[in-house]
Each structure stands twice: as structure tokens, then as C-alpha cells.
Amino acid sequence: GAGVSQTPSNKVTEKGKYVELRCDPISGHTALYWYRQSLGQGPEFLIYFQGTGAADDSGLPNDRFFAVRPEGSVSTLKIQRTERGDSAVYLCASSSNGLTGLSTDTQYFGPGTRLTVL
């Protein structure tokens, strides 16, 4: 596809359940990012992948959150034992090579997955 796609667009789950959120980056983009956006706030960084490896996971709030990108394209954000405070829009973005070093590179965001934990 032409842009970053995310599935599902909406996910409602119960407290304590496990969820997986998927991101399909722009084809050929090596850098992939996950952000979390709470209501009325700006996006907050969670994790950055360069290829298959997580180069920076310092934004993951705790060990219930985990993300993978096994083949260097699609990524899955996994949340275990969901809590009501996990409710937010989870945004994925990709860029061709990463933002540092190449001043003209840009992050392209997907539409997000709205997660609601009841």
C-alpha cells in the first residue's frame, strides 16, 4: 500500500486480557516506530526498530509491553494482562532509514489503533 497501515482500527478488550496490534510500514522502510497517544495528549514514544532489531525500547512503560519485527517489515505490539490505563491510540510510523544522519528523512504515521480496556 501507499502508506502505513494498522490493524485493527479499534480494539475493545477486558482487563487482564492479551492483545496484539499490527503495523504494516511503507514498503522498503527500514525504521519503524511505535507511539502511544492518550486523550488530549501528544504521542509518546514507545519503541524504535531498525530492521529486525529493537534499537531503542526505552519508552515501553513496563514488561507487559513487548514488540517484534521478525522479518524487518511488519511489526506487532503485544500487551499482556491489559489494564484500564492502557486505553489509548497506538500509533505506528515508519521512515526510510531513520531520522538521524539524513536531514531529509521523515516519519510517516499510520491512522492508529484505538485500544479500549474495559
Next chain:
Amino acid sequence: GQQLNQSPQSMFIQEGEDVSMNCTSSSIFNTWLWYKQDPGEGPVLLIALYKAGELTSNGRLTAQFGITRKDSFLNISASIPSDVGIYFCAGLQGGSEKLVFGKGMKLTVNP
């Protein structure tokens, strides 16, 4: 997590008016970015600034990267109804891939 100080939080203007918003930080950023987000969509990049003092335009949008590298402003001239949305500033520190965002400014344009 860290967030930039963005102001104002919201603005209500008449079509045709100009609007300005700014962003400040206690830390230095090497890159400043301005995004617009529509409901149900991800942020879309409007303008990117890479050098302190840089003034850049994109159509009716003008943005500046502050000399101290701790602030930036965005100006929209002659607003139109489709300018409605939430505008975010974002900064990137040296050697980092982590974008730090402001809380956003919600713009309403009355026709």
C-alpha cells in the same frame, strides 16, 4: 514521559485570520517539526526545521527554529476551514530517533 510546552492549547478564529502557536523546551533539540492531526488519523508532517534560526515556509505556513534551539513557532496565514485540526510540535535530540511531542493546539476556524 517528556513533553514539549506548547501554547496556546486551543484557538477559535474567523476564516481569513492568521494564527500563531509556539513550543518551548528546557532542553536543546537539533530538529523541530510541526504536525497536523485530523480526527481518526495519524499526525501528518507540515514543516521540518534543521538549523537554529532557520525560517521555512510551506504555502500559508511559516515556521522558525529558535536561535537557542529550545523553541519554535508556527504561523498560519489567511486561515481556511480545512485548517481545523490539532497541531503538534515535535523535537528530536542529537543521536536519538525518539520524537518528543507537545500536547497539541486545537484550532477551530469559523467560516
